[in-house]
Amino acid sequence: MIFEQIATGGCQSYLMGCSETHSAVLIDPAFQQIDHYIGLAARDGLRIRYLIDTHTHADHFSASRELGKRLGAPVVMHRLSPAPFADFRMTDGEILRVGNMRIQALHTPGHTRDSLCLLAEDRVFTGDTLLIGGTGRTDLPTGDPEALYDSLFNIVLALAPETKVFPAHDYKGRSHSTIATEIETNPRLQVRDRAAFVEMMQHLDLAAPTHLTEALRTNMSGGKTVAQLLSDAASIISFVSMRELQARVARNDLGLTLLDVREKDAYEAGHVPGARHLPRGQLELRVNRDLADPTERILVVCEFGYISTLAAATLRELGFSHAAALDGGMKAWRDENLPMTIGSAP
Secondary structure, eight states: OEEEEEEETTEEEEEEEOTTTOEEEEESOBGGGHHHHHHHHHHTTOEEEEEEOSSOOSSSOBOHHHHHHHHTOOEEEETTOOOTTOOEEEOTTOEEEETTEEEEEEEOOSSSTTOEEEEETTEEEEETTEETTEEOOSSSTTOOHHHHHHHHHHTGGGSOTTOEEEESBOSSSOOOEEHHHHHHHOGGGGOOSHHHHHHHHHTOOOOOOTTHHHHHHHHHHOOOOHHHHHHHHHTTOEEEOHHHHHHHHHTTOOOSEEEEOSOHHHHHHOBOTTOEEOOGGGHHHHHHHHOOOTTSOEEEEOSSSHHHHHHHHHHHHTTOTTEEEESSOHHHHHHTTOOOBOSOOO
16 A cells, blocks of 8 residues: 555645555545645556545535546545535445555544545544544534444444544644554543433534634535635736836836725725726726726736735736736735825826
8 A cells, every 4th residue: 555644734634545556545635735645646656546525524625626627536425425526425335446445435424424434454534533532523514423422432433443543633743543542542432421422522612613614615515715716816817026016116107007906995095106996896897998908017906915816817817918916915015115195096
């Protein structure tokens, strides 16, 4: 077996390949590591045949759909997954053949109703069902402490004691554990009475994950994250530095159309000298009237550099091939005490 464990903060992903055929599977990939996964697979001579999410994640953004499109590989999830982009839906006991490896799906609901553990040779990938020194929480959508009790005590902990445990999360730098170690030392697993376990899980009083709403939206629907929208926009435009714009302002010759896309009150409170005002919310509706020449060079400015990136990308899509965004925003411009004009546009 060719095996790589990739940590993204506390999130854990696993690249596992057959040493004979070099076919591979990638388990619980995180979006920000896409290029890393592709690079690792290339370095190890692996071809990723399947992308598996052990459950619908609520605390990070899955890369399965995007990698599936790039690699032409199916996304694998449990049959109860709400994700419309899951190409291959497994149920309890089914086996996925990856080269000469066999990966068995164990349906282990509790953390979510679509939770899977994956049994492969001497190890089990437990998702958020069993963690090192803990368990998955049950207070998020489709969580069920009764189901988690059954999944843990009747399925996962019944595996061979020497089975290695690789969870989807660990925040203490640990790579793995074993079933025997978790049975002996995991505090939550010492509560073996069903009612007491359910009571414990119902009163953990945990804070909600930072990106709960966005993670559930994107992982359940296949929609894009805000970061993904910004990244996609940045990939099709160019940027101009503040120093370059400062030099143009200093010689009183912008040599381009400077477009401030903030709201009116922000524009009037202070803008770069020579900037025209066109709020982002009106851009598509006013573009034909206010920007008649698609060949002109346009530099878009906003408060922090995010909205201007999206606006410049929109202009490029509308045919303004020389649209760019300021690398930064008006906040950075003000912080540098660079020249500004107060008031409305002439």
